[in-house]
């Protein structure tokens with residue numbers, strides 16, 4: 159079927175959650191037992207129909223495979239695991255008679271059951287989307303069980319729609335897998351590539367039988383640091399899949415391989431990775447031309463008959479496309495390729511919300527600057543038209559795009575002179591503090607803490623009452639005074655609880671914060687909030703990132719009054735609590751008209767103002783959380799140094815204005831920190847709390863090996879589950895920490911904030927943490943020779 163031409167305009171994927179979070183509601187209701195399997199299916203099918211009808215309404219053709227079928231109930235990597243029937247041994251009993259993975263088995267892999275931990279969850283490339291990590295061993299079965307996806311294709315074909323089913327490609331699938339527990343030393347899931355490819359062949363045949371004319375295989379793994387070494391593997395895999403035009407006498411569908419999130423293969427030879435893929439005989443290959451480099455002319459010629467699908471509309475941010483610039487890129491590429499170009503998004507649009515027109519309360523100037531998924535579909539179609547008919551064909555659209563760019567550039571809040579001047583005047587001194595040893599001494603004298611000081615990470619359980627009060631305040635059902643009063647009582651309760659528990663450094667508990675980033679966005683200028691701008695974070699979990707559109711300022715102190723109030727209730731030191739610049743950027747939609755580092759510095763200056771107010775109030779300890787520090791780390795080693803420089807400097811800019819005897823804490827979680835340990839050191843915080851309980855204190859050994867000198871609190875209590883750790887368990891983690899970290903540096907704390915936990919388990923766990931700390935202190939005393 160390779161005569162089949164690829165559509166001129168397409169998207170790589172569409173948000174799966176539904177404009178009203180229909181998917182979230184349907185799966186959560188099914189999990190709770192409030193709806194049946196049939197009802198879940200009906201809801202999923204209704205959402206599929208809605209999506210396709212909407213895309214057709216927006217102008218994509220229903221007939222030419224331009225609409226992707228990418229409707230995962232939970233996660234696209236898990237869908238591929240299910241299509242492969244690749245059940246790890248620990249879940250082998252879940253398979254049906256032919257090894258098939260039914261809906262309940264699928265959700266068990268995602269969520270675990272009484273006896274078993276779910277598949278591990280980790281970030282999808284450098285995004286905030288989390289996928290489920292396949293566990294592959296030498297014996298893991300690879301089958302062809304594409305019934306689910308084939309069923310969707312068939313059903314839609316009966317509705318008159320020819321869809322293009324999407325799978326994670328074999329190389330990326332295995333790259334993202336981890337060796338199954340018990341796999342022999344040195345086993346790499348990629349060792350199983352030939353077996354996997356044989357299974358993919360079967361899956362593709364099943365999709366063809368269901369009516370698919372094109373199949374999309376996503377291979378973003380090729381844009382990572384390992385890309386160069388993976389290209390030869392991909393060549394082998396796709397030569398095997400594309401080499402024959404027929405599978406067992408039946409025409410195979412055309413194959414389309416995508417490479418979003420960067421440059422495929424060798425970054426010093428842009429386009430070489432695409433040319434290598436094309437040489438296998440696949441019918442179309444995609445390039446990300448926003449994050450990735452523009453392929454060299456010679457590489458474009460080398461694509462031959464393989465159609466280039468040009469990703470020029472950014473699937474990862476929400477800004478309106480510069481149509482004139484994109485068209486110019488497209489025209490340049492077209493002159494070098496043998497055939498016609500197709501226009502596409504850079505990645506799936508699962509990273510952006512559905513539709514700007516669903517936002518009722520954005521500031522007036524903003525909607526015209528934005529493009530959510532539906533607007534991006536229109537942009538792709540416009541560009542395809544421009545490519546076909548010339549600029550004249552899309553004159554009005556280009557004029558509108560130019561006008562929006564012009565409006566944005568000249569809009570008052572885009573450049574705030576006072577912010578620019580302040581930035582221009584910054585010097586090295588602004589990111590420097592007194593030497594760490596001198597600070598440590600001054601802080602010791604001021605704080606007078608025991609050995610192994612105990613503390614928490616900031617938030618206390620957000621109970622139903624806290625959420626209810628916030629909702630009522632937002633809805634105008636209670637007054638600002640009533641809400642304030644409620645929060646004060648909540649804070650007083652949390653402070654009293656911590657005193658009762660015997661913790662050494664207290665917190666106010668963060669009850670006023672809906673979310674650790676959104677709360678800052680709401681209190682800074684330069685940000686806007688959406689109402690319906692949900693994006694999938696993992697499974698049914700969605701976040702609603704704020705939009706950082708302009709220069710950032712902090713009109714007034716907003717955390718300091720709560721900290722001041724909380725501190726007035728206790729003699730013990732109480733930490734001020736802030737979210738750091740990198741995390742604020744990572745969890746927002748950030749302006750794309752200046753380098754990230756510049757935006758980070760503006761956020762840092764706004765935080766610096768807040769920190770100055772906290773310090774002026776007498777706050778002796780200020781914590782600035784950076785859980786997303788690792789998340790934004792670029793995929794390519796070559797880009798990592800410059801990232802670490804600006805990210806670390808923005809943290810230092812926020813925190814270096816304080817006196818030596820004011821103690822700066824930071825908190826990191828969600829990640830492996832081995833790779834960024836030098837960056838952590840660069841933050842120059844006096845104390846760093848790090849998630850460690852789940853990895854059994856590995857981080858303590860990493861720190862020891864690095865020779866880390868400042869304070870550190872490796873988490874001794876995993877807050878990700880309601881389980882209460884026993885005193886003995888915590889003691890043993892403390893012992894491991896003591897063996898690796900010099901005593902004067904060591905702090906005792908949970909892995910992360912307690913916001914998502916209930917009070918019962920929180921109180922029991924913290925009691926055990928304090929008891930374990932006390933016995934560790936006693937043991938240390940006993941060791942000291944009299």
Ligand code: MET
Nearest residue numbers: 615616617783785911912
């Ligand atoms: C994801 S890190 C969370 C840190 C924040 N201070 C909290 O305790 O919730």
Ligand SMILES: [Zn+2]
Nearest residue numbers: 785827910911
């Ligand atoms: Zn955390």
